[in-house]
Amino acid sequence: MNIDIKRTGLKTAAYLETVTIPATSSLTYVSGILADIVDIDAPPGTASSYGDTKKQTISVFKKINNILRECNLSMADIIQIRVFLVGTAELGGKLDFSGFQQGYNMFFGTSDQPNKPTRTAVQVVALPLPGTLVEVDVIAAGR
Numbered sequence: 336m337n338i339d340i341k342r343t344g345l346k347t348a349a350y351l352e353t354v355t356i357p358a359t360s361s362l363t364y365v366s367g368i369l370a371d372i373v374d375i376d377a378p379p380g381t382a383s384s385y386g387d388t389k390k391q392t393i394s395v396f397k398k399i400n401n402i403l404r405e406c407n408l409s410m411a412d413i414i415q416i417r418v419f420l421v422g423t424a425e426l427g428g429k430l431d432f433s434g435f436q437q438g439y440n441m442f443f444g445t446s447d448q449p450n451k452p453t454r455t456a457v458q459v460v461a462l463p464l465p466g467t468l469v470e471v472d473v474i475a476a477g478r
Contacts, residue, residue, distance in 0.1 A: 338478055340414065342450070349436060349444060350454035354414040356476045363406050367419070367472040369464055370394035380465035388420065388431035391469040392438025400442070403475055410442050411450040412475040418456035419470040430458040435469065 338360050344351035356362075370391035377384035385391050400410050420430035435456070443451045452473070462470050 338476060340476060344451070349439065349451065350416075351451050352453070354453050354476075356414060359478070360476045361478065363403070363408060363412075363475045363477065365399055365402055365473045365475070367470045368395050368398050368402070369462060369467045369470050371398070382423065382466045382468055385464075385466050385468065388423065388434030388468050389438045391467065392435050392471075393441060395469050395471045396438065396442045399471065399473055406475070406477070408475045408477050409448075411448050412477050413443075413450070413452045413473045414476045415474040416452045416454045417472050418454065419459045419462065420456060421460070421462055421468045422458055423468065431468070432456070 339357055340360075341353075341355040342351050343353045370385045371394050372384050373386045373390060373394065374384050386394070396410070399413075403409055403412065418435065420432070420435055422428040422430050425431075442448065462468070
């Protein structure tokens with residue numbers, strides 16, 4: 336939905352420093368979303384069954400996009416994102432932020448969808464479903 340949102344931050348950054356919405360806006364909170372299984376032949380509960388961080392990020396944002404559409408909103412209406420990333424063995428237990436960012440960049444700051452949200456990203460030890468590496472919750476603003 337098209338509302339007068341004030342967005343501030345560096346144009347070169349992948350996210351904004353601040354977002355201010357009018358008091359007449361409605362907020363939609365989307366609970367933490369996890370990726371779908373991409374390889375049914377992979378051992379259950381493994382990262383290979385859900386894909387790497389980039390694949391999981393894309394899966395999560397596609398699911399969020401579908402949820403928002405059901406609410407008559409779009410990815411452009413997202414004003415805040417919280418990201419929870421699990422470290423991978425391949426990176427010595429560190430999170431794959433590059434993989435996350437590659438997936439994220441497909442949905443935000445593009446020519447088709449130039450809006451960017453505010454964002455927090457943290458590393459966690461594990462997520463509720465074994466094998467998942469990415470969980471995202473969002474807040475979207477509309478009329």
